Amino acid sequence: MSNVLFDVPGPKARLRYRTYAVVGTLAVLAFIGYIGWRFYDSGQFTARKWEWLQYTQVQEDLANAVLQTLQAFAAAAVLALIFGAIFAAGRLSDHAWIRGIAGFVVEFFRAIPALILMFLFYFGLPTVGVPMTPFLGVVFGLTLYNGSVLAEIFRAGIQSLPKGQSEAAYALGMRKTQVMFLVLLPQAIRAMLPTIISQLVVLLKDTALGFIITFQELLYYARYIGSQGTFGRPIVPSTIVATAIYVVMCLLLTALATYLERRNRRSKKVVAGPPTAAEEVVAASA
Amino acid sequence: MDVLLDNLDLFGPFFLTTIELFLLSAVGALVWGTILAMLRVSPVPVFRAVGTAYVTIARNTPLTLVFAFFVFAYPLLDIVKLDYFPAAVTALTVYTSAFICEVVRSGINTVPVGQAEAGRALGLTFAQILGQVVLPQALRSVVPPLISTLIALLKNTTIAAGFSVAEAGAIRSYLSERGENQLIGLLWVALGFIILVAVLSFVQRSLEKRWSVAR
Numbered sequence: 430m431s432n433v434l435f436d437v438p439g440p441k442a443r444l445r446y447r448t449y450a451v452v453g454t455l456a457v458l459a460f461i462g463y464i465g466w467r468f469y470d471s472g473q474f475t476a477r478k479w480e481w482l483q484y485t486q487v488q489e490d491l492a493n494a495v496l497q498t499l500q501a502f503a504a505a506a507v508l509a510l511i512f513g514a515i516f517a518a519g520r521l522s523d524h525a526w527i528r529g530i531a532g533f534v535v536e537f538f539r540a541i542p543a544l545i546l547m548f549l550f551y552f553g554l555p556t557v558g559v560p561m562t563p564f565l566g567v568v569f570g571l572t573l574y575n576g577s578v579l580a581e582i583f584r585a586g587i588q589s590l591p592k593g594q595s596e597a598a599y600a601l602g603m604r605k606t607q608v609m610f611l612v613l614l615p616q617a618i619r620a621m622l623p624t625i626i627s628q629l630v631v632l633l634k635d636t637a638l639g640f641i642i643t644f645q646e647l648l649y650y651a652r653y654i655g656s657q658g659t660f661g662r663p664i665v666p667s668t669i670v671a672t673a674i675y676v677v678m679c680l681l682l683t684a685l686a687t688y689l690e691r692r693n694r695r696s697k698k699v700v701a702g703p704p705t706a707a708e709e710v711v712a713a714s715a
Numbered sequence: 716m717d718v719l720l721d722n723l724d725l726f727g728p729f730f731l732t733t734i735e736l737f738l739l740s741a742v743g744a745l746v747w748g749t750i751l752a753m754l755r756v757s758p759v760p761v762f763r764a765v766g767t768a769y770v771t772i773a774r775n776t777p778l779t780l781v782f783a784f785f786v787f788a789y790p791l792l793d794i795v796k797l798d799y800f801p802a803a804v805t806a807l808t809v810y811t812s813a814f815i816c817e818v819v820r821s822g823i824n825t826v827p828v829g830q831a832e833a834g835r836a837l838g839l840t841f842a843q844i845l846g847q848v849v850l851p852q853a854l855r856s857v858v859p860p861l862i863s864t865l866i867a868l869l870k871n872t873t874i875a876a877g878f879s880v881a882e883a884g885a886i887r888s889y890l891s892e893r894g895e896n897q898l899i900g901l902l903w904v905a906l907g908f909i910i911l912v913a914v915l916s917f918v919q920r921s922l923e924k925r926w927s928v929a930r
Contacts, residue, residue, distance in 0.1 A: 467792040540912040542870035553898035637777030641877035679775035
């Protein structure tokens with residue numbers, strides 16, 4: 430795709446590109462080297478700062494923190510998918526008042542930052558007497574926000590299906606609910622699976638917001654370990670470890686999305702590419 | 716209503732900080748994101764690899780973690796001292812630019828091949844083709860997703876509240892100190908964001924109308 434921008438390089442251009450490549454590599458290496466040297470100089474690479482990783486207790490707690498993150502992710506993902514399916518169906522309802530309510534709810538929660546939603550649950554609800562834990566705050570906040578985005582994705586997916594699908598289902602005598610949940614939604618979910626999974630990656634990353642409302646997940650634990658005087662306050666190493674774990678988890682999910690996308694492209698049953706509206710929805714959730 | 720009116724001295728300046736934070740990081744992310752996109756389509760493989768690596772890592776790291784790095788870990792490195800506000804702008808820029816880069820790159824792909832070919836036929840260099848022919852058209856065609864990314868950035872500014880920046884996300888804790896009702900206060904904050912997002916959507920629609928490319 431990008432090679433339309435430049436010709437196949439001739440001998441002169443090749444030489445120039447090679448010079449750029451060398452200069453570029455040197456610049457990047459110099460930058461990384463400088464950062465590395467700063468790490469080294471401030472003592473971040475000393476064995477003492479990394480020792481904490483060797484303790485079984487710490488390893489267990491770290492695994493536990495990852496588990497907390499994954500639990501919040503799983504709970505919020507399931508709830509958000511259900512929320513999304515219901516409100517997508519609501520927005521496509523034949524009754525204007527259901528469409529109106531569903532549209533309002535989806536637009537409302539899409540415009541509010543996920544963190545503010547978590548605050549509303551964790552700090553807001555207890556003032557009117559509803560007890561809340563950080564875990565529930567994180568899960569509900571993420572559900573409402575990502576559920577609304579998923580609703581838009583489902584809707585775009587359903588609208589991308591050929592009209593013949595619902596017409597055929599109606600011709601068979603199915604009711605509206607049956608058409609939606611037996612014919613349209615399953616196909617839409619399949620067509621939009623890659624998009625849905627990239628939204629789930631966003632959800633997984635956003636569990637880290639729980640750190641701010643004292644939910645004891647991975648980032649919270651990294652910060653905790655980083656402030657332990659006995660280990661020499663290894664905040665830089667613990668941040669590096671947390672980053673690595675997050676990146677690996679998200680890349681695994683992304684790899685799943687890529688795999689499904691490739692498999693979809695092979696199969697002829699699935700409707701070709703989702704409309705651009707869906708891409709916009711995804712960009713909005715970045 | 717009382718919660719809002721009695722604490723206007725909180726809501727006003729804090730939302731202003733949010734807008735300031737948003738504008739600074741938006742400019743930073745647009746510039747840095749476009750540079751990254753240029754790296755990712757450049758003829759030099761090393762540049763492409765650097766761009767790809769940056770985008771992959773930045774897109775798969777939680778923003779909260781980026782914040783945590785710049786606020787807790789970065790000061791230990793003794794490079795340039797960053798206050799809380801500049802640290803927040805840096806974190807938001809570093810994170811959002813990866814998304815901007817992907818949007819701009821998809822825009823570059825929508826520009827017809829003939830444009831770049833015509834540029835090459837005129838003897839323009841790669842930098843000239845990109846800067847004067849392809850990018851201006853690409854940026855126009857990606858206005859909707861670009862603004863969507865900026866809306867996400869606006870909402871992400873609230874994370875700065877967890878890292879000692881006095882912006883809209885932090886209004887809650889100040890309200891609770893004053894003994895106000897947090898639920899109502901938070902609903903006002905939410906309304907503030909809905910208004911700000913509506914303003915951005917309006918900008919998007921008018922830009923789209925004015926800049927749409929006729930092909």
